Structures are given as C-alpha cells and as structure tokens.
Amino acid sequence: MITAAEIQPEFESLLERKAFERIRREAFDYIARGAGSEATMKENLGAFSKWKIRPRVLRNVAEIDLSTTLFNRKLSSPFLFAPIGVQRIAHPDGELASARVAKATDVPFVVSSAASYSMEEIASELEESTRWFQLYCSLEDTVTKSLVNRAEANGYSAIVITVDTPVLGIRETDAHNQYSPLEEGDGCGNYLNDPAFRALLARPPEADMKAALQKQIDIIDQPGLDWDELKKIRRMTKLPILLKGILHPEDAKLALEHNIDGIIVSNHGGRQLDHCIASLDALPDIAQVIQKRIPILLDSGIRTGVDVFKALALGADAVLLGRPFIYGLAVNGEAGVRQVIHKIRHELETSMALAGARTIQEINSDLLFNS
Numbered sequence: 001m002i003t004a005a006e007i008q009p010e011f012e013s014l015l016e017r018k019a020f021e022r023i024r025r026e027a028f029d030y031i032a033r034g035a036g037s038e039a040t041m042k043e044n045l046g047a048f049s050k051w052k053i054r055p056r057v058l059r060n061v062a063e064i065d066l067s068t069t070l071f072n073r074k075l076s077s078p079f080l081f082a083p084i085g086v087q088r089i090a091h092p093d094g095e096l097a098s099a100r101v102a103k104a105t106d107v108p109f110v111v112s113s114a115a116s117y118s119m120e121e122i123a124s125e126l127e128e129s130t131r132w133f134q135l136y137c138s139l140e141d142t143v144t145k146s147l148v149n150r151a152e153a154n155g156y157s158a159i160v161i162t163v164d165t166p167v168l169g170i171r172e173t174d175a176h177n178q179y180s181p182l183e184e185g186d187g188c189g190n191y192l193n194d195p196a197f198r199a200l201l202a203r204p205p206e207a208d209m210k211a212a213l214q215k216q217i218d219i220i221d222q223p224g225l226d227w228d229e230l231k232k233i234r235r236m237t238k239l240p241i242l243l244k245g246i247l248h249p250e251d252a253k254l255a256l257e258h259n260i261d262g263i264i265v266s267n268h269g270g271r272q273l274d275h276c277i278a279s280l281d282a283l284p285d286i287a288q289v290i291q292k293r294i295p296i297l298l299d300s301g302i303r304t305g306v307d308v309f310k311a312l313a314l315g316a317d318a319v320l321l322g323r324p325f326i327y328g329l330a331v332n333g334e335a336g337v338r339q340v341i342h343k344i345r346h347e348l349e350t351s352m353a354l355a356g357a358r359t360i361q362e363i364n365s366d367l368l369f370n371s
C-alpha cells in the first residue's frame, strides 16, 4: 500500500518545495493542503491567472510609493501578515520569528487565537502600531471576553473575527496522517495562560495537559455564532473590528449595517469550504456594495507582488500574506520570512513601475484585462 508520505505532492513554488524538505511531513501537509478535493485552493490561484495587467507607459515612474493608510495609520506597503496559528510547527521560534520581521519591515502582524506563543510574548516583539489580534469566538463567552480584554491591555489596535470556521473544514490529509497540531499542544499559547480558560478546567494544565488541550479543542469555536451574537462582541471593545471570511455581497451589506469597521474577503486559503468561490472572484461584487465606506482586505492566493497589484486593482485596500511567509519561516526562520517580505515588496514595486502606477491609489481596474 502506498502511504501518504510516499506520494510526492505537486509544489506551487520553489519555496514550497524547500519548506517540504525542511519540516516533518505531517506539519507540511497541515500547512500546504486544503479542504476536500482542494478545488477552492487551486481556484484561488487560478483566479489570479485569469487577470492580466494592461500597462500604461511614459508616466515617469522614477519614484514609486508603496505606502497607504488603513484605520488612520500609515502602512509602509499594502499588506499584512495573515493570522496563522500553530507557527511552531514550521519553526521552533514560530510567531516570535515572524513578528520580528513584522517589526523590522513595519508590516502589521495579526496574531492568531491559536498561536503557539501567547499574545503577550508576541507583543513584546512588535511595535504597538503593528499589533492586531485574530479572535476565534469561543463557545465559552468568558474566554472570548478574556481574549479581547487581553488584546486591549497589550496594545493591540484591531480585532479580526474569523467567521468562516463555525466548524473545521474537512482536511483529508490531516485525517489520514492522524495529525492535529492543537492536540500536540502547538496552538495553545493564548489558552493555557488565560484565567477564564483555566477556570473551566477540573485540574490545571500542569497536572493534566491532555485534558486541557482537549478542552481548548472543544471550545475554540462557537458554531452558534450569528449577527446577534456578534453585537455582544461589538459592545466588548472600542477597537476596530474586521470580519474575516466574507465572500457574499449580502454579508458585506450586513457587516456595514452592524457597524463593522472592515472586512476581509477570504476563503481561508481553501481550507474550509471546498468548491466555494475564489476570494479574488468574490471581490468585485463586494467592492460594489462597500463603496469605499470601510476598508476591504483580501487573502487566499496571494503569492507574488503582482497578485497584490491585481487584488488592489479589483478593489482591495490591502491584502494578507499567508502560506508564503510560513514557507519562508519553515525554510530559514526569521531570515526566511524577511526574504519573502522583501521579495513581494520588490515584485509589487517593479510591477507598479512597469504598469505605470506610481502610487497605491493609481492601481485600478483600468490597468487590468480579463482573459
């Protein structure tokens, strides 16, 4: 019988291949694979390929400015680090290494609820202005509230609520590998030290780690989350709230009605609902509804600076980088992440110069052609 470990995956890039060679197979599969038949994961890349840049020339591109503003804060470039949990499975320094790059490059870093390290530890590696927190609304309200309070107390400046995970997607390779990073204790940095979480345990994690990790798995998500429940969280904090995982224009409309401060068009990198729409394909209709009233971010399929260009041209204000920086982390820790950020910045800058867009504001759909 052929085992999963004997099947060579198809690699989307040299970087992914190098990551494959560096880390244990189960961890690589967890990061790289998607839900079901991976139709959505492939579609995410295909959606970018459909668009070509239709460049303008003779526009004096001697000065290219990558900066933009988001929630009244200047960003050095129009991207952020996506919330990716369990980063220790890619490298022992996990989020601490990627956060150091976020600080050095002035790129906002979205700390995942399921981070390997705690938001307090990660905060100490970040400038205050680049600290964002991603919230998994917990089945236990006390835990949700505690996570939000800690984010506020530690100088985080925005809360990203992930709304596309009422249940976990079906990840066939992980099931085959019998692999769960949460069970292995690689995503518990924010839970084991949380007073509200600890209050739920019969015995402290130090006495019964297995039960504590199981408890985290049991309560990490709130399948009953709805717009009404969201109002509670809206009342918990004055920080800007973004919803991550919006794909339908009607949900974008509801986000506006519920005083949400920003949305992230995302299908979770094809890890949740297989055969759902590619993020980039969902973007134009959503931009039409939002009409620039709140920022639109996008992730799922950003691999190069040219992809960033295309997403901005179709209506995103900024994008989130996902798998590429985790592959960089797996290959060479902090230095690997830095290389990925520099490469994507360089690609964006070069494609802007070659397309005749001097500023982020000048990137628009007139510079694209759909083939």
Ligand SMILES: Cc1cc2nc3c(=O)[nH]c(=O)nc-3n(C[C@H](O)[C@H](O)[C@H](O)COP(=O)(O)O)c2cc1C
Pocket: 030, 031, 032, 044, 082, 083, 084, 085, 086, 112, 113, 114, 115, 134, 162, 244, 266, 267, 268, 269, 270, 271, 299, 300, 301, 302, 321, 322, 323, 324
């Ligand atoms: C290993 C891994 C872990 C992730 N963990 C989280 C998470 O904890 N919270 C979250 O909102 N999204 C999580 N995501 C989804 C990313 O934030 C992002 O939506 C996705 O990676 C975008 O797709 P791409 O990486 O293919 O571009 C995770 C993605 C990966 C690959």
Ligand SMILES: O=C(O)C(=O)c1ccccc1
Pocket: 085, 086, 114, 165, 182, 187, 268, 271
């Ligand atoms: O794997 C994921 O996509 C994800 O969102 C997640 C959920 C729980 C723990 C770690 C990551």
